[in-house]
Amino acid sequence: MVQFSPVSAPHSHSGNSTTHLMFWVVAALIPATLYGFALFGLSAVKVWLFCTVTAVFVEALCLLAQKRFWRGALDGSALLTGWLLAMSLPPSVPWWVAVLGSTFAIAVGKQAYGGLGQNLFNPAMLARVMLLICFPVELTLWLDPSLPAMGADGLQFSAAWLGQNYDGVSAATPLAFHSGHEWQSDWHMNGLFFGQHAGSLGETSALLVALGGLFMLWRRVITWPIPFALLAGVAVPAAISHQINPEQFLSASTHLASGGVMLAAFFIATDMVTSPASVKGQLVFGIGCGLLIWLIRCFGSYPEGVAFAVLIMNATTPLIDHYLRPTIFGSRTQLNA
Template sequence: MIKYDVVLGPFAHNANSSVRIMYTVLLTLLPAMLFGVYQFGLNSLYVLLISALAAVLSEWVCLRLMKKPSIACMDGSALLTGVLLAMSLPPSFPLGLTVVGAIFAVVLGKQIYGGLGQNLFNPAMLARVMLLICFPVEMTQWADPTPIQFTSGMVDVPANWLHFDGITSATALSSERQLPIELWNTFFGQQGGSLGETSALFILIGGLYLLYRRIIHWAIPLSFFLGLGVPALIAHTIDSVRYLPFWTEWFSGGAMLGAFYIATDLVTSPTSVRGQLVYGAGCGLLVWLIRTYGSYPEGVAFAVLMMNAASPLIDHYMRPAVYGSRSLKEKKS
């Protein structure tokens, strides 16, 4: 009889931790947040701060009630949830409703499942959908960008930059599809929307850095853009008046934020590369279908939540190969 000695598995450690990952993601979002505040004024900063603070305090209360170490509220996950929620809200969104959304995201979107790593749905998108369904008017009041102007050595601060209101306008997705939409405006943020919708350039830079650091995998962003861009390209080629071009679908709305920061959530996305490809493509396709044929001009949150629900099923049928195992075909041969 052969006696085997028990040894450790062939695991490698890259010195990453959940706390480091959360704060790295937050740092990559900082340029987009600063640009959003520059575009929309202090009102957007209030929404960011209140959402982040309410999310962290909600987590602290939940941990205290469950008799868990309350210091865990500073692991960055609640803070990231609050920031992502704020970046999906209108810049002049009411602060009271912002608090409601942040509490809903943490309590019902995360802690009710058991905390970090156990939630089925993305908490920020769950809260966004709740706010959109319950408060559709407030959730569709998009402010027109009014950035500070620097001309002739003078600094011109718009009157509404310091106040919690602004000039409402339509986004690229909610406006008439017959109107021409400049690629420059959608990519560099010269349009109405939320903080996460008008900073395609800065979101792309942050997302590429996350890919470089291997915090996220390339499969979900790539398949997300293909799932969104391919049907948009085909439809626009057939009818350029009715359907938007693929670059407008990519750089407008929350597509960039969804592809790099929301759909790539390590907890709610599949584990295998094949599963992530299916998951990302499903998210992109659903976004295009909702935008094109649905009642809402933006569909990232709905698409991500539907694919979150399908993630366990995808993992079941697309399990990664166990290290050292052989396929049935290899065994027969």
């Protein structure tokens, strides 16, 4: 359903719709996305285009195959799925990887469950994990950022920025390095917050992603429990472990500013379909996501654990909703259904 119009007196409607909410999220992603384009150039633009266009196209095909109105593909949900997938991929991935990922996200991660509102797992993260398992080489090659520089003849663009003769660099993201004190300098934190390091589009600038999240909180597109709980779930164990053994464990600030933590906290874990409904459930969900991200980063085989953590907690959402249902309106205690 793209739009809802109440017709009888007992109903009250805020004016929001699926399309309205989806495009507010898209608007919040624009600053970080444009900055990623500036850092990584035409390769990043191509990945974004292939992901978003493919997602909308496959959504329309799936709706037609189900004899449903194809214009439902324009409600913004497919666009957002492709956009989030692009934000989680290295800017150097081949075009066919982006197309395959978006196709899987929509056809398997969303429509196979019945479409919008029915999927158990976040489609973008499901596709991200599938691609990582099937194409580990392509998903672990990164481009160094190369902002255009002003020269005597105007703006100067590197060959890598133009997508010409670039070489991917394996394991070049900050999370691939666990060397304690070398990562605690002011330069390091500035690089993480402002995006001067290799990574995916969603890892370019923790500051811009966080500002987009705060914008959504201000617009009431999302609520505070999941972002707060997820960030706390990462920061608390990271701070404790770093105090105990700073040579082995990264600081809380490094964990929060690196990788896809900010993107997960504000844009991925807050997906209304795959997260719990109650405030208590959202707090449990967010803490679980954050703790799993920290555990995978510190003790797992992957330097980044956002996608795995979100999918694991997505699987627990029905259980959380069952045991942490909100109190029924008009009663002092929770009633059994």
